[in-house]
Amino acid sequence: MTLSSAPHSHLDDLESESIHIFREVMAGFQRPVMLYSIGKDSSVLLHLLRKAFRPARSPIPLLHVDTTWKFREMIAFREQVAAAGDVEVLVHINEDGVRQGISPLTHGSTVHTDVMKTAGLKQALDKYGFDAAIGGARRDEEKSRAKERVFSFRNAQHRWDPKSQRPEFWNTYNTHIRKGESVRVFPLSNWTEMDVWLYIQRENIPVVPLYFAKPRPVVERDGALIMVDDERFTLNEGERVQLREVRFRTLGCYPLTGAVESSADTLAKVIDEMARSRSSERQGRVIDQDPTASMERKKQEGYF
Amino acid sequence: MTTPNPPQAAAAAKSLLRFITCGSVDDGKSTLLGRLLYDAGMVPDDQLAALARDSRRQHAEAGDTDALDFSLLTDGLDAERQQGITIDVAYRYFHTARRSFIVADCPGHEQYTRNMATGASNAELAVVLVDARKGLLPQTRRHTYICGLLGIRQVVLAVNKMDLVDFDQATYDAITGEYRALADSLGIGQVHCLPVAAPTGENVGARSARMPWYTGASLLELLETIDAAPFRAQDFRMPVQWVNRPDQSFRGYAGTISGGSVACGDEIVVQPGLQQARVERILGAAGELQRAQAGQAVTLCLSREVDASRGDVIADALRPAPVADQFTCHVLWLGDAALLPNRTYLLKVGTRTVNARVMSIKHKVDVNSQAKLAARHLELNEVGYCTIGLDDEIAFEPYASNRTLGGFILVDRHSNATVACGMLDFALGRSSNVHWQHVDIDKSVRGASKGQHPLCLWFTGLSGAGKSTIANLVERKLHALGYHTYLLDGDNVRHGINKDLGFTPEDRVENIRRIAEVAHLMVDAGLIVLVSAISPYRSERRSARELFGDGEFLEVFVDAPLAECERRDPKGLYRKARAGEIRNFTGIDAPYERPEAPDIHLLSGGQRAEQLAEQLTTQLLGQVESGSVPD
Numbered sequence: 001m002t003l004s005s006a007p008h009s010h011l012d013d014l015e016s017e018s019i020h021i022f023r024e025v026m027a028g029f030q031r032p033v034m035l036y037s038i039g040k041d042s043s044v045l046l047h048l049l050r051k052a053f054r055p056a057r058s059p060i061p062l063l064h065v066d067t068t069w070k071f072r073e074m075i076a077f078r079e080q081v082a083a084a085g086d087v088e089v090l091v092h093i094n095e096d097g098v099r100q101g102i103s104p105l106t107h108g109s110t111v112h113t114d115v116m117k118t119a120g121l122k123q124a125l126d127k128y129g130f131d132a133a134i135g136g137a138r139r140d141e142e143k144s145r146a147k148e149r150v151f152s153f154r155n156a157q158h159r160w161d162p163k164s165q166r167p168e169f170w171n172t173y174n175t176h177i178r179k180g181e182s183v184r185v186f187p188l189s190n191w192t193e194m195d196v197w198l199y200i201q202r203e204n205i206p207v208v209p210l211y212f213a214k215p216r217p218v219v220e221r222d223g224a225l226i227m228v229d230d231e232r233f234t235l236n237e238g239e240r241v242q243l244r245e246v247r248f249r250t251l252g253c254y255p256l257t258g259a260v261e262s263s264a265d266t267l268a269k270v271i272d273e274m275a276r277s278r279s280s281e282r283q284g285r286v287i288d289q290d291p292t293a294s295m296e297r298k299k300q301e302g303y304f
Numbered sequence: 305m306t307t308p309n310p311p312q313a314a315a316a317a318k319s320l321l322r323f324i325t326c327g328s329v330d331d332g333k334s335t336l337l338g339r340l341l342y343d344a345g346m347v348p349d350d351q352l353a354a355l356a357r358d359s360r361r362q363h364a365e366a367g368d369t370d371a372l373d374f375s376l377l378t379d380g381l382d383a384e385r386q387q388g389i390t391i392d393v394a395y396r397y398f399h400t401a402r403r404s405f406i407v408a409d410c411p412g413h414e415q416y417t418r419n420m421a422t423g424a425s426n427a428e429l430a431v432v433l434v435d436a437r438k439g440l441l442p443q444t445r446r447h448t449y450i451c452g453l454l455g456i457r458q459v460v461l462a463v464n465k466m467d468l469v470d471f472d473q474a475t476y477d478a479i480t481g482e483y484r485a486l487a488d489s490l491g492i493g494q495v496h497c498l499p500v501a502a503p504t505g506e507n508v509g510a511r512s513a514r515m516p517w518y519t520g521a522s523l524l525e526l527l528e529t530i531d532a533a534p535f536r537a538q539d540f541r542m543p544v545q546w547v548n549r550p551d552q553s554f555r556g557y558a559g560t561i562s563g564g565s566v567a568c569g570d571e572i573v574v575q576p577g578l579q580q581a582r583v584e585r586i587l588g589a590a591g592e593l594q595r596a597q598a599g600q601a602v603t604l605c606l607s608r609e610v611d612a613s614r615g616d617v618i619a620d621a622l623r624p625a626p627v628a629d630q631f632t633c634h635v636l637w638l639g640d641a642a643l644l645p646n647r648t649y650l651l652k653v654g655t656r657t658v659n660a661r662v663m664s665i666k667h668k669v670d671v672n673s674q675a676k677l678a679a680r681h682l683e684l685n686e687v688g689y690c691t692i693g694l695d696d697e698i699a700f701e702p703y704a705s706n707r708t709l710g711g712f713i714l715v716d717r718h719s720n721a722t723v724a725c726g727m728l729d730f731a732l733g734r735s736s737n738v739h740w741q742h743v744d745i746d747k748s749v750r751g752a753s754k755g756q757h758p759l760c761l762w763f764t765g766l767s768g769a770g771k772s773t774i775a776n777l778v779e780r781k782l783h784a785l786g787y788h789t790y791l792l793d794g795d796n797v798r799h800g801i802n803k804d805l806g807f808t809p810e811d812r813v814e815n816i817r818r819i820a821e822v823a824h825l826m827v828d829a830g831l832i833v834l835v836s837a838i839s840p841y842r843s844e845r846r847s848a849r850e851l852f853g854d855g856e857f858l859e860v861f862v863d864a865p866l867a868e869c870e871r872r873d874p875k876g877l878y879r880k881a882r883a884g885e886i887r888n889f890t891g892i893d894a895p896y897e898r899p900e901a902p903d904i905h906l907l908s909g910g911q912r913a914e915q916l917a918e919q920l921t922t923q924l925l926g927q928v929e930s931g932s933v934p935d
Binding site for chain 1: 421422425545548603655707708712
């Protein structure tokens with residue numbers, strides 16, 4: 001046999017690496033799940049999940065931890081994915097949090113995220129007994145993520161210990177855990193934000209329209225542009241709703257997600273805008289801003 | 305400040321270089337990498353603002369409040385920022401017009417060597433830093449050794465902090481000369497050297513005017529142009545990850561090709577067996593393919609049904625991989641507890657997981673001098689050249705020709721921690737030349753002629769807990785009832801077959817291994833075997849159990865509190881241990897790992913041995929009675 005001369009691009013390498021990781025999860029765990037957040041990274045992850053097991057149906061279900069504060073367009077998009085019928089979509093809401101009336105508007109981002117997202121996720125993982133949870137985090141997003149393994153061990157309390165991570169060699173992953181323990185797996189570890197967009201373009205992957213610029217009703221609050229997505233949003237004194245041409249670089253709970261002013265209304269324009277951008281992706285997230293290393297703390301506590 | 309990168313519309317076609325930065329602590333790795341990202345225009349404005357703020361906060365006391373501390377760009381963990389050191393590998397992603405880069409910034413401290421090795425395992429090139437004032441340090445040598453061990457063949461030596469030696473060429477020449485000799489001796493083929501000063505960016509993004517005597521490329525130019533294609537093995541190999549079988553009409557073998565290429569119509573063999581077939585279809589990520597090559601994740605459909613499952617290797621039928629179950633290899637030990645020869649660990653190579661034992665440590669390597677030293681065990685971060693034996697044969701390749709089929713990890717069977725990485729060298733000839741001889745009379749026939757089901761009753765517990773007393777009583781009762789028994793006592797075997805063994809952890813492991821093997825032979829001979837031995841380690845008790853069939857091995861935990869055993873002290877050993885006259889005494893200065901789920905748990909604190917033996921014998925009778933008698 002001779003070596004084929006066809007050159008392989010950077011994206012092909014990343015794609016194969018991710019598919020390899022999905023298959024290792026399937027082979028190494030009893031009850032894996034893919035955490036589906038509806039954002040662009042999740043869209044890429046879902047695309048790769050389908051590829052990894054084709055022509056079989058994906059043996060791994062999706063789980064969305066719904067904080068009840070996602071953009072309405074995100075939920076509509078999730079329902080389309082579920083309606084496609086080739087992947088099981090599970091939705092979990094922390095009903096305790098709902099009963100307590102937890103809201104990012106009244107309780108602030110920290111409490112809201114702790115209760116509706118972090119605690120909600122733990123509830124769902126325990127309820128279904130998932131032993132491996134696949135997520136779309138990338139190492140280029142944030143400093144503590146830059147340090148995390150592809151297969152990241154969690155103890156029975158879902159905690160991450162950054163000081164004693166398992167060493168990880170080549171693509172030979174250790175999938176052995178005890179009952180009650182679990183791992184988080186990040187197939188997109190080595191992808192950058194730009195890789196994600198270029199891949200979405202190449203593979204024609206559907207994403208939530210919120211990533212593309214359009215006139216949207218927004219309020220300026222603490223330096224961020226917050227979209228008024230439903231009637232639960234209350235205006236503070238002096239605030240007014242303006243229609244501005246904006247788009248989102250990342251998606252989360254709408255009161256916690258800042259929009260950027262942009263006229264990039266197509267994929268090509270988004271990619272072009274990003275290549276010229278001088279600010280980082282998570283800038284728009286209210287949750288990440290200081291104190292430094294807050295994401296590391298959240299992760300130790302079980303945040304994804 | 306340089307301008308941002310031009311839009312990377314062509315990014316998809318650019319080549320990718322994976323490299324690490326390493327070197328001794330305080331040689332300025334994180335600063336250099338931060339500066340490199342900055343010079344490549346890869347630090348977004350909001351991060352730059354945060355960096356300026358953090359730099360001021362971090363260095364407020366030093367009075368130097370305007371300079372940017374580039375190390376803060378890469379040290380991401382709380383503990384790292386607090387201590388000003390790097391604990392774990394940080395991955396960074398950047399690109400220039402020519403290339404995309406994945407950098408693993410590796411920690412310098414010796415205690416974090418396992419994290420450094422993690423970074424090196426996926427790299428094609430290493431940037432090794434040296435402080436111009438200090439020259440080569442032990443960590444420089446250690447990291448260079450590990451780079452060589454993990455197969456990195458290209459190194460860029462960056463002699464840093466040149467500003468602190470007045471940009472002196474003689475200092476630089478002396479260091480690079482010494483380093484080249486080191487790299488040579490470690491089999492690192494190519495070394496590129498350059499002088500840098502990271503904080504002010506001399507020779508980082510652009511060539512420095514301060515060192516006119518250096519006429520080579522800047523670090524960034526070097527990284528952009530160096531030829532470091534990822535290592536690719538030649539012969540077609542694909543470890544099977546998963547069998548894809550959605551319905552009767554489709555059966556495919558999913559995996560990532562680890563070497564060579566494969567085309568439809570090629571003859572393949574499923575290893576370690578000999579079944580052959582032809583490749584009929586190749587499903588790639590983008591759909592049907594005629595040919596696929598190393599690095600691609602594919603699903604292969606074959607011309608006929610073969611018995612292939614996860615862990616098997618699909619290989620070129622004309623050039624199959626070697627198959628063996630004993631090897632020589634290098635092991636880098638990463639566990640907190642030492643590697644003990646003859647202890648069973650899980651070995652994972654490619655997609656195959658199999659029980660393995662290090663049979664002997666030929667020598668360990670002093671990574672500073674590369675001297676070969678005698679060793680009985682390996683401690684954290686030590687490298688040894690070992691022989692290793694597996695429970696089953698595997699298809700493999702020497703690490704030098706295929707990283708996937710030659711690189712392995714060892715996993716502790718109790719904690720599940722990854723305790724080692726290893727590199728297979730070659731197969732030991734003896735493994736393939738020793739075969740199992742078939743015999744017609746087997747265990748069940750031998751047992752039946754004695755009218756019993758053979759089994760092994762394994763008594764474990766502290767010295768003085770009553771193991772031997774109870775085992776002796778049980779044997780008398782069974783014997784009286786006409787059963788054929790043998791009591792293998794831990795003390796007694798030390799007078800003969802285990803005469804050469806002491807009480808170190810290594811020797812205890814071997815002691816139990818031999819007792820278990822002898823017990824296994826005796827059970828095979830049809831006997832009911834009672835083993836009485838402290839057998840303090842879970843791992844070895846588990847290995848003993850695994851020699852036997854289902855229901856053939858019963859672990860009996862003779863459980864008495866240490867204080868009670870010490871009070872009884874039938875042989876006066878506790879007294880001597882307390883007096884320091886004997887060492888490594890279980891319960892005193894050596895551990896006893898309690899069984900977590902013994903088959904039989906005897907609380908021997910208060911009850912009399914006679915009662916316990918009676919109880920145990922009654923329980924046993926149901927299991928040893930034979931229903932069938934030979935004709």
